[in-house]
C-alpha cells in the first residue's frame with residue numbers, strides 16, 4: 001500500500017470483505033489517531049486505531065461521553081430520544097443507576113442456571129443443521145442467540161421468530177424506513193409487555209428487574225422499554241456474527257478444527273479467539289467533553305472520537321501473529337466487548353453460548369466443509385457474515 005497517501009477508511013464496500021484490515025494496519029503504522037471526514041457525515045471525527053489508545057478512550061469515563069451517540073451514522077433525533085435513558089447512550093449518573101439494575105440477570109450466578117438450557121438449544125440447532133442442511137448455515141445458527149435471549153427474557157415462545165426477524169430488520173435492512181419501522185415495532189412490543197406486567201407480574205425477568213429497583217432508584221417504564229430493546233438487539237446480532245465467523249474459520253482451517261475435535265484446545269480458549277477474530281462491534285463513538293490528549297493528538301472539547309475495535313484486535317504490538325486465526329491463542333486480551341464502564345452487559349452470556357456451540361460441534365460433528373463464498377454484510381458498525389455456505393457433517 002502507498003505509504004504517502006492515506007487510504008480511504010470509508011470507501012464504499014470496504015467492509016464487504018476483509019481488506020479493511022490492511023487499511024487499519026496502515027493507520028496504526030502511519031497515522032494512529034487520524035482526522036476523518038467521510039461523505040455523508042455532518043462533521044469529522046478522530047479515528048483511533050491502536051490498542052492502547054482505544055482502551056484509553058473506553059476507560060476515560062469522565063471526558064468521553066456516549067450521550068451524543070455511540071456509533072456513526074445515527075440520526076440526532078433518534079439519539080436524543082434515548083440519551084441517558086438507554087445504557088449504551090448514557091453517561092453517569094444515569095448509566096451507573098441503570099447498569100446496577102440491568103446487570104443482575106446477567107450475573108455469573110443467575111446465568112449458571114441458564115447453562116443447561118443454552119446447551120439444549122445449541123444441541124437442537126446443530127442436530128437440525130446436520131439433518132436438514134441449508135445452503136446458508138446462518139439460517140440455523142441464528143436460532144441460538146434468539147432462542148436463548150428470548151427465553152431469558154421470558155418472552156412467549158410464539159413471538160420468538162417474529163422477534164428474531166424484527167431485530168435483524170432493525171439492524172440490517174438496507175432501507176432506513178424499514179429499520180426505523182422495525183425498531184418502532186420492538187419498542188411497541190416491550191411497551192405493551194411492561195404495561196401488562198405492571199398489572200399481572202407474570203414475566204419473571206421484568207418483575208425481577210422492577211423488584212430490584214426497590215433498593216435503588218426506580219427505572220421508568222420508558223427506560224425499561226429502551227433497555228429491553230437494547231438487550232434484545234445486543235443479544236441477537238452480535239453473537240450470531242461470532243458463531244458464523246468461528247464456523248467459517250474452522251471450515252477454512254481444518255488443522256484448527258482438528259485441535260478442537262481432538263480436545264487439544266479448551267473451548268473457552270477458542271471462544272476468545274472467535275471473539276477477537278469476529279469483531280461484531282467494529283467501532284464505537286464517543287464525544288470529548290474536555291480537551292484530551294490521545295497519542296500525539298490534542299482532542300478539543302465537543303470533537304468526536306471513533307475507536308476501531310477491529311484494528312485494536314489486530315495490533316501487532318499486543319498480539320503475536322495477529323492475522324493468524326489460532327484457536328489455542330492464550331493471553332487473548334481482545335477488545336470485542338469494549339472496555340471500561342460500557343463494557344458489554346451480555347459478555348458472560350455470549351461466552352456461554354459460543355463455548356456451548358464449540359463443545360457441541362466437538363461432540364456431534366465430524367467435519368465442516370465450505371461450499372461457496374461467504375458474504376459479509378458491509379457494515380462498519382455491526383460487522384459480520386450474513387451468508388455462510390458451510391455444511392456440517394456427522
Ligand code: HEM
Nearest residue numbers: 070087088234235238239242281337338342344345346350
Ligand atoms: C459476541 C457477542 C457480543 C459482542 C461482540 C458485543 C459487543 C459489545 C460492545 C463492544 C459493547 C460496548 C459499547 C460501547 O462501549 O459503547 C457492548 C455493550 C452492550 N452489550 Fe454487547 N456484545 C455482545 C453480546 C451481547 C449480548 C448477548 C447482550 C445481551 C444480553 C448484549 C448487550 C449489551 C448491552 C445492553 C450493552 C450496553 C452496556 C453499557 O452501555 O453499559 N451484548 N456490547
